[in-house]
Amino acid sequence: MNQTTLFIADLHLSTGRPDITAAFLRFMAEEAPRADALYILGDLFEFWIGDDEPNPLHACVAEACRACVGQGTPVYFVHGNRDFLLGRDFAGRAGLTLLPEHTVVELYGKPVLIMHGDTLCTDDRDYQRFRRITHWPWLQWLFRRLPLSWRIKVADGMRNKSQNANQAKSMMLMDVSQLEVERQMAQHKVELLIHGHTHRPDIHQLTLDDRAARRIVLGDWYTQGSVLRVTPEGERLQRRQLG
Template sequence: MPCTLFIADLHLSTGRPDITAAFLRFMEEEAVNAEALYVLGDLFEFSIGDDEPSELNRQVASAFRACSEQGTPVYFIHGNRDFMVGRRFAREAGMTLLPEHRVIDLYGKPALIMHGDTLCIDDAGYQRYRRITRWAWLQWLFLRLPLKFRLDIADGIRGKSAQSKQDKVMQVMDVNPAEVARQLRLNEVDLLIHGHTHRPAIHDLTIGDRPARRIVLGDWYTQGSVLAVTPQGMALQSRAFEEQS
């Protein structure tokens, strides 16, 4: 049966080999049989540029490349952690970079896909940080810093991000309902798929007088999270991690 898969928020890092193993198994056993795979951001815990010479990056790129070469196209939308993934990595991985918001056709039904951080407009501090880090000239300068400096900067940002999350109420970090409705109306769709909030769920909504649906992908901290869409319907599924010996 035709099937399209969506994942997000894996936060792959060298410190979590269990997540990497689950991802690689998913790619080898499931993604290769799909009609398409969409990665909706935060694939990596942090990206400092395509020139990072890590074994993890090579493993991930190789897994995507093998998938695409076997006939499953791979599409990628940047998240708030991996927005420095660029064209070089995309070429090596055989994947297609998409803009931050994209409407796709899911078996005859239009769907808006995104990472989801742009929906969290109540978090003014984060939205300000997001705008600054997307400045092209700032990214250009960052990529010309020595690799060690970039790694140190990334470690510092991770620490500040963790502290910031502890200091904020959960409502501020979640999506703004009015912004969700605005994006659905703006893009003339009644289906939205995103990640970022780490709150997997299927939300049935009413936008004006029309029913709509918002599907939130889960993170991969304790188990895998996959949205599987077929012509008959869609299911938000979990994937257990294998026991590490």
Template sequence: MPHTLFIADLHLSAGRPDITAAFLHFMEHEAPEADALYVLGDLFEFWIGDDEPSTLNRQVAAAFRICREGGTPVYYIHGNRDFMLGRRFAAEAGMTLLPEHKVIDLYGEPALIMHGDTLCTDDAGYQRFRRITRLGWLQWLFLRLPLQKRLKIADGIRGRSARSKQEKSVTIMDVNQAEVERQMRRAGVRRLIHGHTHRPAVHDFELDGRPVQRLVLGDWYTQGSVLRIGPDNTELQRRELNKDMP
């Protein structure tokens, strides 16, 4: 049956081989059967540059390329952890980089897709940090630092981010409903798909008197999360991680 797949927030890293194994299994056995695969950000725990020669990066690139060469296109929207993933890696992986907000056609119905962090407007501190880290000249400087220096900076940012989350309320880190509605109106859609919040759910509500839907992908920390959409069905599914991995 025709269908399109969406994943997000895998946060792949060398320290979680179980997640990597689950992802590679998904890429080998499920993705090739889809009409298209959309990755909505934070595939990696962090990204310090396309020039990082890690085994993990090469495995992921190869999995995407095999999928694309088999006839399933792969599309990628940057997340808040891997926003510097660039054209060099995309070319190696055979995937298409999309802008942070994109309207796509899903079997005759337009849908707005994004990572989702731009919806969390109540978290003013994060939004300031986001604006700074997206500055082109700052990214240019960062990518010209030695790899080990970049890795050290990334580890420091991750540590500060973890401490910051412990001090914030759950509500602040979730999406702002008014921003959700604003983005959907602006895009002219009745369906919004995103990740980032790690709260998988299907939210049905009314917008300007019409039924609309917000679909939220889950993370892959304790289980996989896959959104499967076909012409007549929508399923937010779970996947088991590979428990045999050390």
């Protein structure tokens, strides 16, 4: 191990983008096994309708993750807004360790708050209302027991509705709330927050109680890969080629 921890998010893997899948599989085979740990901060998949969906892509991803874990690199997963229904059955097949939506991890002597990031977008009240509803345990229980064909139709309809709604929203509305960022970091007593969701990779400097702090945003994998490398010396956002 070379004292490196890796973070990725927002790959939105689907059968329609084999170039992203190829880049992810290459990353899992060549780069991830050399790290101390890999954290996937949500939206690994474009959508998830249940662990029982017989999608060859899911089996391929599970095999790649399990192989990485088998070589000694644990792979941790935080649910995103697209794959929040990913369950313990798939996690078991993939060797993933599921984490709560807000988790503090110790990285080389420093506490770090990690999350997908959608809970930080509190100005988008319509989305937060939708999120609360879709996370009702009884509703998820019911959805998982619908026939697979019904779940596919429901997921397609929800995805189209979400895309249409987002087109009418301003980018500022869909970004994080600075007040919520500061509240979460103060509540968890950290000076570093890592998240995805907004697809705006950057390292933001801020001040909390007269102390320097940072918020690192992971990028998506639509046009290029985005990887955060954390070492005892610091953090670096890097790009990866697709295909």
